Amino acid sequence: MAEILLLAFLFLIAGVVAVPIASRLGLGSVLGYLLAGIALSPLLTKLGVDVESIQHFAEFGVVMMLFLVGLELEPKMLWEMRARLLGLGGLQVTITAALITGGATLFVDEWSYALTIGLVFALSSTAIVLQTLNEKGLMKSDGGQAGFSVLLFQDIAVIPMLAFIPLLALPELADIAQFFNSVDPSSEAAGGSDGGMSLVEGLPGWQRALVTIGAIAFVVVGGSVLTRPLFRFIAIARLRELFTAVALMGVVGIALLMTLVGLSPALGTFLAGVVLANSEYRHELESDIHPFKGLLLGLFFITVGAAINFDLLFSNLGLVVALTFGVIAIKAAVLYGLSHVFAIRGADRWLFTLGLAQAGEFGFVLINFAVTQKVLPDPAANPLSSLLLLVVAFSMLLTPALFIAFDKLIAPRFANAQTRDADDIDEKGSVIIAGHGRFGGIVNRIISSAGFKTVVLDYQSDQLDVLRAFGIKVFFGDATRPDMLHAAGIEEASMLVIAIDDKEQATELVRHVRGNHPHVYVVVRAVDRRHVYELWAAGARDIIRENFDGAVRAGRSALEALGMHAYDAERQTRGFVVHDQKQMRDLADVYDPDIPVHENPAYVERTKAFIDSYADVMRGNSAAFGARIDRAWQPPTLAVPESPSPRCSATSAA
Amino acid sequence: MARVLVYYAHPGHKHSHVNRVMARAARAIKRITFVDLYAEYPRFGIDCDREQLLLLEHDVIVFQFPMFWYSTPSLIKEWEDIVLEHGFAYGAGGDKLEGKRMLLAITAAGPSEAYTTDGYQHFPMRTFLTPLEQTARLCRMSFASPYVLYGSLQAPDAGLVEPHVEGYVQLLEAIRDDRYDFEASGTDVTVGFDSLPIREEV
Structure with missing residues (x-):
């Protein structure tokens, strides 16, 4: 023995x-x-x-x-x-x-x-x-x-x-x-x-x-x-x-x-x-x-x-x-x-x-x-x-x-001969999609229908059987395992789309890929607001809230049904999205996963400021986001004369 | 040195033979600002504040686009509607663009003969461009003779893409380096790659 x-x-x-040593010496x-x-x-x-x-x-x-x-x-x-x-x-x-x-x-x-x-x-x-x-x-x-x-x-x-x-x-x-x-x-x-x-x-x-x-x-x-x-x-x-x-x-x-x-x-x-x-x-x-x-x-x-x-x-x-x-x-x-x-x-x-x-x-x-x-x-x-x-x-x-x-x-002698027209490179490394549920499935359909090569991983055997019946190719495997990512070709991949259900695993996967494969662009699904901050802290920058777009559309639909003109409703919700994303980003910067949000003074302070800005909208205060979206279509006579437009921050910044 | 801002707008970017090459060349020029408007605002959600700041930081505003129905692609019109605000670009207190220059870099499918009273387009090119020219005037900007490529669909076969792109680069660099003679051409003409009023030295 x-x-x-x-x-x-x-x-x-x-x-x-x-x-x-040998690898180090090339x-x-x-x-x-x-x-x-x-x-x-x-x-x-x-x-x-x-x-x-x-x-x-x-x-x-x-x-x-x-x-x-x-x-x-x-x-x-x-x-x-x-x-x-x-x-x-x-x-x-x-x-x-x-x-x-x-x-x-x-x-x-x-x-x-x-x-x-x-x-x-x-x-x-x-x-x-x-x-x-x-x-x-x-x-x-x-x-x-x-x-x-x-x-x-x-x-x-x-x-x-x-x-x-x-x-x-x-x-x-x-x-x-x-x-x-x-x-x-x-x-x-x-x-x-x-x-x-x-x-x-x-x-x-x-x-x-x-x-x-x-x-x-x-x-x-x-x-x-x-x-x-x-x-x-x-x-x-x-x-x-x-x-x-x-x-x-x-x-x-x-x-x-x-x-x-x-x-x-x-x-x-x-x-x-x-x-x-x-x-x-x-x-x-x-x-x-x-x-x-x-x-x-x-x-x-x-x-x-x-x-x-x-x-x-x-x-x-x-x-x-x-x-x-x-x-x-x-x-x-x-x-x-x-x-x-x-x-x-x-x-x-x-x-x-x-x-x-x-x-x-x-x-x-x-x-x-x-x-x-x-x-x-x-x-x-x-x-x-x-x-x-x-x-x-x-x-x-x-x-x-x-x-x-x-x-x-x-x-090196042949290296220059192979430079290609930078604008024409559509063929990049493949896209790995982790999770082929309702979310990952749609992402896969969009990306692959545009002609990109996708590698889809899912860990649910029964899900695979259903997909195979419809001729959709999905590989069995747990994307949160580094060796599985390796087998799926993460080294050559240009992008990873994370659409798995488990919040912690998604965050962990982001951390792993940001740390070990920094060349891979990461698109990640967030379950809720807290998850967005965790993903941000883990290094993700393209974070999609899974229910956000649906909720925005529902809000817009409601505004239209309440009698708002469809284009006004569109601009209203668009303004909301811009405002909300800015707020999200500002809060993500001060979020600390180790401190509960209500004990994080910077977080509390910024949140209060945003709540105040919402209150401004409620009171019809024009400095808030609601006014900005109407700005372009106000007839000139309504604009404040003699001085630069008070609502245009660009003017005052200049 | 003049601060040059190029706004490029082409919704059919990938089918383009001339504009895409022009855009690529312009993007590579150092010390100018290049904006692909359709890439910046694919959903037409133009950010007024950001665009106005950008305008304030530049002296020469170039719009590069293919002529669509005797006008610009629609995103440029949306940009005008939103960014050229009363009180900023025109009207009371609207003097923020005063003294800046506007230059159009246009490709047109019809041959130059078509843009005459006898041609099938019936009007000279400059007539179609009067809305933009007057926009510049209202914003107290000066409107330079547009840089135009006629017969753009035949340009690849006629070997005109390369000289036109080369001319475009020279034009932008000359403006940047204050070597471009804005006053040299008349108010009723367009310039091409073979008639650029560029000075040799500063």
């Missing part, structure tokens, strides 16, 4: 110390984790920790990441990506593999070694690249999207590669390879097809295909059919952690199923993510899985850093560095060439070229797998596979540096 705690503590403290979190791993590695060796097995465990973070990626990607978008996915991704993998295989034949004598090496280095690091793109907010850029297409294709391509590599085994070793095939302990987590347990082992090909297709169908159909009743069922318990448990259960279950039928768990969860991308539980799932993914990926990067064999590295430093730069150069050249064919331009071209030039975590998996399959020589006899692992790790270690090069050297 103490060992596990010690290990967990070591990994956590390394991450907690290294990542903020290196990004990935490099921070890698450096933490390097720093930890002597200690781990001393403790006799099996870093490799921890790495296999941590690879589950990649699975979770692909689930989250799938959640962001609706099936329609995936279909629209097909040209790039197959064309760009397919060409990248084939050309890179061919070139590197060709290059490798100069160094190794067996063509099967060379081909394996080609396959290993055709892959890039989904984990590092997606993490970095998200961190830098480049995911939605053209270069980011192209990179994502290629990474997705690579993740899928791992599956046939794992099937293909055993065929490369030398004929005399084939029997042994067959033997190891069934006992291979490694690579369950990320893409391993031949784990210990299997549903398809020993089945004839057609049955195997049938089971596989059945499993995929189960994920797709189950994802779209089962989620809703399941979430509604657990909503009964009203426990936060149950949602997390269900989300984890889903991801782990799908990964397990995929492993059992010999498919990539990453691919399976990605598929499940895509299926759920249209569901109203998308943001809830996202915020539940997100912390786990982050921690596991962090652990994964730490193990990459820790697994670097420094003895071997230093004894072959020149060779490793040369090979690493060679690989990066070849991969970058292929990517750069493809970016021309697929019309990726400007800064995006360089993002795409430099971003994907490293080898990836699947490289570790493939190398280990190839060794156990006797496709690559045993590390004890021949350091080839250890050297390859070093090159993969080293190229991953260099990736943050390539991104920094992009940020500092390339992006």
Whole structure:
């Protein structure tokens, strides 16, 4: 027990110390984790920790990441990506593999070694690249999207590669390879097809295909059919952690199923993510899985850093560095060439070229797998596979540096080319609407009918069912939770409309958003006058009293029915609104949430002054607001002659 | 230095080809005040006190608008009704605008030939503008020759938007820097971007 705690503590403290420092220095979190791993590695060796097995465990973070990626990607978008996915991704993998295989034949004598090496280095690091793109907010850029297409294709391509590599085994070793095939302990987590347990082992090909297709169908159909009743069922318990448990259960279950039928768990969860991308539980799932993914990926990067064999590295430093730069150069050249064919331009071209030039975590998996399959020589006899692992790790270690090069050297050159006509930017970040009741619903209809993108969150399951029946898209989730706001995209949002019923929660939400996301404009519904002051004190400036407009209209309607001319009634109520808002603002300035209003001398004094001004109106005193609205239409003869108009404060102010 | 106040009024802002570009350029000029009236008062609730204060703080009042039915967009008329009060702008004690200048920057859909007794608009441009000219006179302001773009609907195809906007900027900057010769043009003409009476030096 103490060992596990010690290990967990070591990994956590390394991450907690290294990542903020790396972020502060502009290196990004990935490099921070890698450096933490390097720093930890002597200690781990001393403790006799099996870093490799921890790495296999941590690879589950990649699975979770692909689930989250799938959640962001609706099936329609995936279909629209097909040209790039197959064309760009397919060409990248084939050309890179061919070139590197060709290059490798100069160094190794067996063509099967060379081909394996080609396959290993055709892959890039989904984990590092997606993490970095998200961190830098480049995911939605053209270069980011192209990179994502290629990474997705690579993740899928791992599956046939794992099937293909055993065929490369030398004929005399084939029997042994067959033997190891069934006992291979490694690579369950990320893409391993031949784990210990299997549903398809020993089945004839057609049955195997049938089971596989059945499993995929189960994920797709189950994802779209089962989620809703399941979430509604657990909503009964009203426990936060149950949602997390269900989300984890889903991801782990799908990964397990995929492993059992010999498919990539990453691919399976990605598929499940895509299926759920249209569901109203998308943001809830996202915020539940997100912390786990982050921690596991962090652990994964730490193990990459820790697994670097420094003895071997230093004894072959020149060779490793040369090979690493060679690989990066070849991969970058292929990517750069493809970016021309697929019309990726400007800064995006360089993002795409430099971003994907490293080898990836699947490289570790493939190398280990190839060794156990006797496709690559045993590390004890021949350091080839250890050297390859070093090159993969080293190229991953260099990736943050390539991104920094992009940020500092390339992006600034293209920055000016993208300035747009300031007046024509109608497309801004989305609007998050918290609460879709009678109030939030109308706000949503107005905003979305004007063509703005809205993300609506509501926490009432039954309300969601009603809305879905009318084709209104609302996500399930509690907007007062920071992680939920994050999942709904508060970082990119330009506005938050708070229309939730609970007064205190609304105020708290205002305080949180003003403090943590000052770029977000907040429109908030106030329940009553006191609530207005609390919201004002919390930093809200666009506060809408929920009953005010209705009451004003009722007042105006009453005036008309009392015989007042409709236009006079309009101006009368308009004057009232102006006056009332001024009073509200003046009182909000002196309101102190910690002191009851009647014990707040400034508040009492101002209120009295306003009450007096109302009394003036009652007595017909022209200095009050009622007179101002009639001013413009008084015939000149009624105005006071010889001196400036006494009612015009502007004149006296001048 | 003259204190310039530009009132821009165009209810169809987003469909505009010329006025929107003019407004954007004017907004960017330093040390002048630019007010988008329809943005300021989308519900026509004009604040008399605030507008009068604004007028007092400026020397040259520019109204920029497209000609609608031989007159201004309706919000400018509402503005006049409310802001140009007796006792402030005219009448007894109404001398607060005395000595200030009014300048109109107008776009008109018809070609300049149309604004003649023989043209299809039948009257010269200045005739349509006499209500505003007389308003200025009653308020003891001087009325400058309006800056007009004729044939505004064809202007984008004819390549006239850019020179007109450029001229507008030069005009406003010249007024601000006291380089604009208000007296140079006659009382019965309008000026265009190719006939601006701007002096080179102060």
